[in-house]
Amino acid sequence: xxxxxxxxxxxxxxxxxxxxxxxxxxxxxxxxxxxxxxxxxxxxxxxxxxxxxxxxxxxxxxxxxxxxxxxxxxxxxxxxxxxxxxxxxxxxxxxxxxxxxxxxxxxxxxxxxxxxxxxxxxxxxxxxxxxxxxxxxxxxxxxxxxxxxxxxxxxxxxxxxxxxxxxxxxxxxxxxxxxxxx
Amino acid sequence: xxxxxxxxxxxxxxxxxxxxxxxxxxxxxxxxxxxxxxxxxxxxxxxxxxxxxxxxxxxxxxxxxxxxxxxxxxxxxxxxxxxxxxxxxxxxxxxxxxxxxxxxxxxxxxxxxxxxxxxxxxxxxxxxxxxxxxxxxxxxxxxxxxxxxxxxxxxxxxxxxxxxxxxxxxxxxxxxxxxxxx
DNA sequence: CTGAAGTTTCAGAAATTATTGAAAGTTTAG
DNA sequence: CTAAACTTTCAATAATTTCTGAAACTTCAG
Numbered sequence: 001x002x003x004x005x006x007x008x009x010x011x012x013x014x015x016x017x018x019x020x021x022x023x024x025x026x027x028x029x030x031x032x033x034x035x036x037x038x039x040x041x042x043x044x045x046x047x048x049x050x051x052x053x054x055x056x057x058x059x060x061x062x063x064x065x066x067x068x069x070x071x072x073x074x075x076x077x078x079x080x081x082x083x084x085x086x087x088x089x090x091x092x093x094x095x096x097x098x099x100x101x102x103x104x105x106x107x108x109x110x111x112x113x114x115x116x117x118x119x120x121x122x123x124x125x126x127x128x129x130x131x132x133x134x135x136x137x138x139x140x141x142x143x144x145x146x147x148x149x150x151x152x153x154x155x156x157x158x159x160x161x162x163x164x165x166x167x168x169x170x171x172x173x174x175x176x177x178x179x180x181x182x
Numbered sequence: 183x184x185x186x187x188x189x190x191x192x193x194x195x196x197x198x199x200x201x202x203x204x205x206x207x208x209x210x211x212x213x214x215x216x217x218x219x220x221x222x223x224x225x226x227x228x229x230x231x232x233x234x235x236x237x238x239x240x241x242x243x244x245x246x247x248x249x250x251x252x253x254x255x256x257x258x259x260x261x262x263x264x265x266x267x268x269x270x271x272x273x274x275x276x277x278x279x280x281x282x283x284x285x286x287x288x289x290x291x292x293x294x295x296x297x298x299x300x301x302x303x304x305x306x307x308x309x310x311x312x313x314x315x316x317x318x319x320x321x322x323x324x325x326x327x328x329x330x331x332x333x334x335x336x337x338x339x340x341x342x343x344x345x346x347x348x349x350x351x352x353x354x355x356x357x358x359x360x361x362x363x364x
Numbered sequence: 365c366t367g368a369a370g371t372t373t374c375a376g377a378a379a380t381t382a383t384t385g386a387a388a389g390t391t392t393a394g
Numbered sequence: 395c396t397a398a399a400c401t402t403t404c405a406a407t408a409a410t411t412t413c414t415g416a417a418a419c420t421t422c423a424g
Contacts, residue, residue: 002302004295008312011291018284020200022412034308041371051414056372077369077422087314091322102200109193113186120184126216130190132269136334139341140273146347147325152318154348159321165328166336168350204382223401233384238402259392259399 001047005034009048020098021065024050025058029067033090038071038080066093088152095144103137110134183229187216191230202280203247206232207240211249215272220253220262248275270334277326285319292316 001009009030016026027048032039045055059081062068069084083090110130118124147155158165183191191212198208209230214221227237241263244250251266265272292312300306329337343350 002300002305002308004298004300004305004308004312007291007295008308011288015284015288018202024413034311036304036307053372053374053415054413057413060372079371087311087318091318102197106193106197109189113189116186118184118186122218123184123186125218126184126186126190129216129269130186136269136273139334139337142341143329143337150348152321155321155325158347159324165340166332206382234400235385235402235404236383239383242402261401 001031005031008034019094020101021061024048024054025061028055028058029062032062032068032081033083033087038073038082040078040080042078044081065097092148095148099141099144103141107134107137107141110137183213187213190216201276202283203243206230206236207243210237210240211244214244214250214263215265215269220255220264222260222262224260226263247279274330277330281323281326285323289316289319289323292319 009027012030013023013027016023016029019026021029028044031044031047041055041059042052044059045052048055050058059068062081063070067084067090068081071080071082073080084093110133113130114127114134118127150158161168191209194212195205195209198205198211201208203211210226213226213229223237223241224234226241227234230237232240241250244263245252249266249272250263253262253264255262266275292315295312296309296316300309332340340347
């Protein structure tokens with residue numbers, strides 16, 4: 001590993017836990033993404049100085065996040081690993097996976113609690129608050145979906161618009177009917 | 183605590199670590215948000231069955247996230263705690279705080295690495311990839327800023343638009359000049 | 365079928381993170 | 395100033411998470 005790669009790998013390791021996986025999994029991801037060629041499990045273990053067993057578990061986890069995929073190299077017995085797609089794809093996968101783990105279970109619980117009939121009078125207020133949280137989470141997830149569907153280029157266009165989005169929004173009543181008309 | 187509140191508090195505890203804080207901090211946040219009245223530290227410790235010391239640290243952390251604030255109740259010696267704002271405000275704070283911890287350090291490192299002059303030839307490719315990651319993170323954070331500035335009502339409007347956003351985007355060249363003209 | 369090359373599993377060890385509770389600190393009423 | 399009421403700190407301990415490495419497993423060439 002060149003010094004630059006080493007820095008990046010170390011950093012992704014440290015950040016790993018904040019991003020939802022552990023140190024070694026973070027390092028492994030960085031290594032695989034930055035590598036020019038497919039990497040074998042043993043190469044990864046050697047580069048990062050971790051046990052072969054740990055490497056195997058880490059690869060399994062990265063696959064469960066759909067961030068890497070196996071690739072057979074003709075003539076070679078062992079399996080090699082490469083990123084599951086472009087940076088944009090990988091970022092989307094992380095988002096999606098985190099949504100599944102961080103938001104979906106909460107939305108589900110909130111829905112259930114809202115259906116429970118209140119056992120106490122103070123529950124009315126509580127349910128209202130839970131409802132508010134639920135709606136907010138729903139909005140945010142629906143929105144991030146929308147952005148994902150746009151793809152990176154359109155996202156960039158939208159970005160350049162900046163606060164212009166607010167302005168467009170004010171105009172939408174004028175625009176959309178016109179569009180419907182055509 | 184009513185059964186509904188208990189369920190919610192427990193759930194926020196379990197999710198806590200995924201959201202960036204630990205179990206008890208998650209429980210404390212839920213309790214404070216769902217409570218109708220300001221809560222004293224001792225009440226929180228009792229309700230959650232945790233030590234007074236742990237409570238104190240948890241409150242400190244919630245304050246560092248700017249999710250709760252202290253409130254003095256006239257005639258009372260002790261301090262009480264209430265949410266730092268509406269659900270929308272709290273959600274924004276969590277987003278912002280997480281961005282600071284999860285994205286900003288990485289962007290900063292990536293910028294530095296991109297400035298380093300490559301020691302090896304294979305670094306050229308690596309730097310290109312790092313650059314790509316950097317730009318993506320930049321886009322996403324700028325966008326989430328934008329959404330935060332819009333506020334909840336406009337976000338809702340935008341939401342209803344759904345995939346219409348894509349369509350509007352196609353029209354923007356027609357719209358924005360018109361706007362500039364007026 | 366055999367064994368070499370490779371991978372996965374998992375019990376225990378190591379490392380990290382969270383929690384307690386007692387001691388030290390702070391604030392205020394009197 | 396003193397003492398009661400309350401809060402914070404932090405060393406020790408408990409709980410949790412991660413990592414290792416040896417054993418079990420799989421695959422395939424010969």
